[in-house]
Structure formats: C-alpha cells, structure tokens
Amino acid sequence: MYSIETRQLTKKFKEKVAVDEINLQIKKGELFALLGTNGAGKTTTIKMLSGLILPTSGDIEIENMDMKKDIFKIKEILNVSPQETAIAPNLTVKENLEFMAGVYQISNKEKKIDELIKQFKLEEILNKKAKTLSGGWQRRLSIAISLINNPKILFLDEPTLGLDVIARKELWKVINELKGKITIILTTHYMEEAESLSDRIGIMANGKLVDVGTSEDLIKKTKTNNFEDAFVSIATGGKL
Amino acid sequence: MRMFNFAKRNFKELIRDPLSLVFQIVLPIFLLFIFQQFNIPAENYKLENFTPGIILFGFSFVSLFTATLISKDRSSSLLIRLGTSPMKSSDYILGYIVSLIPIIIIQDILFFVVAWLLGLSFSINIIFTILISMIVSILFIALGILIGSLVSERGTGGIGSIVVQLVCFTSGMYFPKESVGGFFAKVCEILPFESCLNIIKGILNNNLDIILTGNIVIFSLYTIVVLIVSIIVFKKKMISDNK
Numbered sequence: 001m002y003s004i005e006t007r008q009l010t011k012k013f014k015e016k017v018a019v020d021e022i023n024l025q026i027k028k029g030e031l032f033a034l035l036g037t038n039g040a041g042k043t044t045t046i047k048m049l050s051g052l053i054l055p056t057s058g059d060i061e062i063e064n065m066d067m068k069k070d071i072f073k074i075k076e077i078l079n080v081s082p083q084e085t086a087i088a089p090n091l092t093v094k095e096n097l098e099f100m101a102g103v104y105q106i107s108n109k110e111k112k113i114d115e116l117i118k119q120f121k122l123e124e125i126l127n128k129k130a131k132t133l134s135g136g137w138q139r140r141l142s143i144a145i146s147l148i149n150n151p152k153i154l155f156l157d158e159p160t161l162g163l164d165v166i167a168r169k170e171l172w173k174v175i176n177e178l179k180g181k182i183t184i185i186l187t188t189h190y191m192e193e194a195e196s197l198s199d200r201i202g203i204m205a206n207g208k209l210v211d212v213g214t215s216e217d218l219i220k221k222t223k224t225n226n227f228e229d230a231f232v233s234i235a236t237g238g239k240l
Numbered sequence: 241m242r243m244f245n246f247a248k249r250n251f252k253e254l255i256r257d258p259l260s261l262v263f264q265i266v267l268p269i270f271l272l273f274i275f276q277q278f279n280i281p282a283e284n285y286k287l288e289n290f291t292p293g294i295i296l297f298g299f300s301f302v303s304l305f306t307a308t309l310i311s312k313d314r315s316s317s318l319l320i321r322l323g324t325s326p327m328k329s330s331d332y333i334l335g336y337i338v339s340l341i342p343i344i345i346i347q348d349i350l351f352f353v354v355a356w357l358l359g360l361s362f363s364i365n366i367i368f369t370i371l372i373s374m375i376v377s378i379l380f381i382a383l384g385i386l387i388g389s390l391v392s393e394r395g396t397g398g399i400g401s402i403v404v405q406l407v408c409f410t411s412g413m414y415f416p417k418e419s420v421g422g423f424f425a426k427v428c429e430i431l432p433f434e435s436c437l438n439i440i441k442g443i444l445n446n447n448l449d450i451i452l453t454g455n456i457v458i459f460s461l462y463t464i465v466v467l468i469v470s471i472i473v474f475k476k477k478m479i480s481d482n483k
Binding site: 050072075078080081084085086087089090095099100102103104145146155 | 252
C-alpha cells in the first residue's frame with residue numbers, strides 16, 4: 001500500500017504546463033527526494049500533494065483517501081515545512097508551538113509540545129521571540145512545528161536552504177531520526193542532501209517526472225561517476 | 241475553536257508591535273489632549289464632538305495595521321503553512337476580525353477616560369457609543385483586510401496612510417465639509433467616513449437627529465460591500481499567492 005499515489009497529475013497555469021501527467025508512488029515511511037532544476041515543477045507538485053492548490057487534471061490518493069473528496073481529512077494527517085520559515089515572528093518559540101497545536105486541535109497539547117521541545121532541543125530558546133532567532137533555529141522551529149499533529153506525511157521544501165554547514169548537518173540528523181517513522185517528501189537543490197538522506201529520488205524536468213530510483217540506480221543507469229553527474233545527465237536529457 | 245486560536249495569535253502579533261500601539265492608541269490620545277489645550281472656538285473641537293473624531297482616527301490606524309499584519313503573513317509563508325492545515329476561509333477572516341475587537345475596546349475605553357479627565361461628563365451614552373463604534377469598526381477592519389490582501393508589506397504603509405488622510409479630511413472631525421463646499425462636500429458625502437462620524441457623534445450626544453437616513457444607508461452599504469469584496473479578494477489572493 002502506498003502513502004501517496006498520483007495518476008496523470010497535471011497542473012496548467014493558463015497555457016503553461018507546470019506539471020505534466022505525473023504518475024508517482026511513494027511507500028509508507030519512505031523518504032522520497034524530489035529534485036529538478038528551477039521551474040521543473042517540484043514546488044507545484046508539492047503544493048498539489050499537500051492540498052494547497054488543486055490539480056487541473058489527474059488524481060491524488062493520500063493514505064487511501066481521494067484528495068478531491070477528503071481534502072479536510074487529508075489535511076489532518078499531513079504537514080508542510082515551507083521553503084521560507086513560516087513562523088509567527090512576534091510569538092515566542094513556545095507560543096508558536098501552542099498556536100499550531102491549536103490549529104490542529106491537538107488534544108494532549110502540552111505533552112506533544114514538551115516532546116517536540118526535547119526532540120529539537122528547543123529548551124534554551126523557548127521564551128525567545130521567533131523573529132530574534134538565527135536562520136538555523138528558525139528552520140529547526142519550522143520543522144518542529146510541522147510535526148505538531150503527528151503527521152503521517154511530511155513535506156520538507158528546501159529545509160536547509162541558506163543554512164551554514166553545521167546548522168545543515170544538525171538538521172540532517174533531525175531528518176534522519178524521522179526516517180522510517182513517517183513518509184517524508186523532500187525537495188532540495190543540494191545533491192549530497194538528497195543522496196545522503198533519501199531512500200529514492202525522483203527527478204523532474206519541464207514538468208515531467210523523468211526518472212525515479214535510488215541514487216545508486218540513477219548513477220548506474222546514466223553510467224556516470226557520481227550522483228551530481230547523474231542528475232545533470234537525466235535533467236538535461238543527456239545533453240550535458 | 242480554530243478561529244479563536246488564530247485570533248489569539250493575531251492579537252498577540254498586533255499588541256507586541258510597538259509602532260502599532262503608538263499609532264493606534266498613543267497618537268490619538270495625544271491629539272485629543274493637545275487640541276483641548278488650544279481652546280479652539282469651533283464646534284468640532286468641543287470634547288463631545290472631537291472625541292468621536294478621535295475614535296474614527298484611531299480606527300483608521302486599525303485599518304493600516306490590519307493590512308500590515310495580513311501582508312506580512314502573506315510574505316512570510318505563514319499563510320502557506322496554514323493553507324495546508326484544516327483551517328477554513330471563515331476561520332481566517334473571522335480570526336482577523338475577532339482579534340481586533342479587544343483593540344477597539346481598549347482604544348475606546350482609553351479615549352473616553354482621557355476625554356473624561358479633560359472634562360467630558362460621564363453618561364450611559366458612552367457605553368452605547370462603545371457598542372456602536374464596534375459595529376463601525378467592522379468597516380475599517382474590512383478595509384484593512386482588503387488592503388493587506390491586495391498590496392505588499394511595503395505598499396500597506398502608503399495605501400493605509402491614504403485611509404488615515406481620508407478620515408482626517410473627509411469625516412468632518414477637523415472642519416465641516418460646508419467650510420470648503422462644492423466638489424469636496426460631495427466627496428465627503430459619497431465616502432463613508434462622515435456618516436461614521438455622524439453615527440458615533442449622534443449616539444454619544446444623545447442627538448439622533450444628526451444621524452440622517454443617508455448616513456445609515458451609506459455606512460451599511462460600504463460595510464457590506466467592502467466586507468464581501470475583502471473576503472473574496474483574500475480567498476483569491478491566498479490561492480494565487482500559492483501558485
């Protein structure tokens with residue numbers, strides 16, 4: 001059984017086809033990285049899978065529920081950490097967690113918040129306003145918030161963009177700890193991030209899902225020496 | 241309820257912004273105080289007439305800071321995160337409106353306390369005025385939602401200050417429209433701010449004769465239309481921002 005399944009998923013903005021008939025299956029507990037050049041259609045795909053925008057055509061099934069019919073039920077079991085840190089700037093770290101717990105109507109709110117504080121080691125910044133935190137801490141808080149509803153599916157859109165190497169490695173550790181427990185869909189521009197964290201990688205180009213496999217599979221398939229070269233070869237159709 | 245949870249967050253965001261407090265509360269109180277020191281011999285500046293003007297002036301900043309909050313939420317991706325949550329459109333709109341009601345009440349109480357200290361006699365009409373002003377404030381909150389949904393964070397300052405200027409010059413809080421007359425007087429009649437002022441003034445002074453049927457019609461029409469348009473635009477922009 002798949003956690004996410006799409007059939008002929010398409011999104012058009014007027015005449016422009018942003019996502020073109022994607023068929024995708026992601027298993028439960030899998031960490032699936034979605035890669036592509038700028039404008040390849042990754043973010044639009046994530047937005048459709050997370051219920052933020054509706055597809056022009058095609059179907060999305062999330063945990064055996066149809067996105068068109070059960071959108072509000074689906075929204076209860078997924079969460080997103082967007083590219084820009086989406087936090088309330090004048091609220092403290094604790095208040096941000098409480099606010100999002102209220103959004104998802106979490107019954108055992110205090111217990112869940114304490115659990116996330118420990119898991120993400122937020123104790124020392126708990127009473128600081130979110131806007132005063134460093135980029136690394138804001139991103140860490142953003143991911144912590146996205147786990148408030150114990151999601152079955154988590155979308156991480158460029159989670160380490162703009163972070164220094166130490167903050168990035170710390171977040172990798174956090175993401176690695178989540179692996180296997182929930183289904184994670186990750187978009188990133190960092191090849192080593194996708195290679196190191198993901199179980200499988202999907203590569204998008206011009207709105208199409210051009211290849212899917214493990215990093216080893218893709219390197220073998222393209223007869224290249226490393227994953228970056230494999231990606232370039234697939235994304236450009238072998239032109240580079 | 242999700243709506244109250246969102247309203248609580250919005251209220252905290254607004255009261256923790258020092259600029260918002262200065263403009264929504266401190267500046268109107270300062271103007272109320274300073275104009276009473278000048279002893280200007282004009283009807284408009286008598287406490288019972290100028291306090292309603294100050295209430296309206298405070299509301300114009302409510303529009304400005306509502307717009308700023310919404311445009312900030314749009315630009316920071318917070319609305320993207322919330323867009324993937326089970327929150328419904330009604331939770332957002334009511335959440336923004338409800339969060340501003342305590343600010344309106346705080347404004348009104350402080351303005352009347354200062355007016356009382358300056359010599360306004362206390363009457364039950366003050367309570368009625370606070371209640372009526374809460375209804376009037378819906379127009380200003382809706383204007384804020386509309387501006388915040390349409391323009392960027394930078395633009396809200398400019399557009400919001402137009403609302404502030406329109407309230408100052410067309411409501412009649414500083415001078416009656418008849419003193420300029422002609423086209424300007426027509427503009428004052430068409431815009432809703434003079435009607436808002438007449439309604440608040442009439443209730444405070446227990447002089448319902450100054451509230452014309454036209455005032456009620458213009459205020460109601462503007463409030464209903466702006467509220468509906470702001471809801472439609474907010475919903476539309478929330479989707480298009482996410483494209």
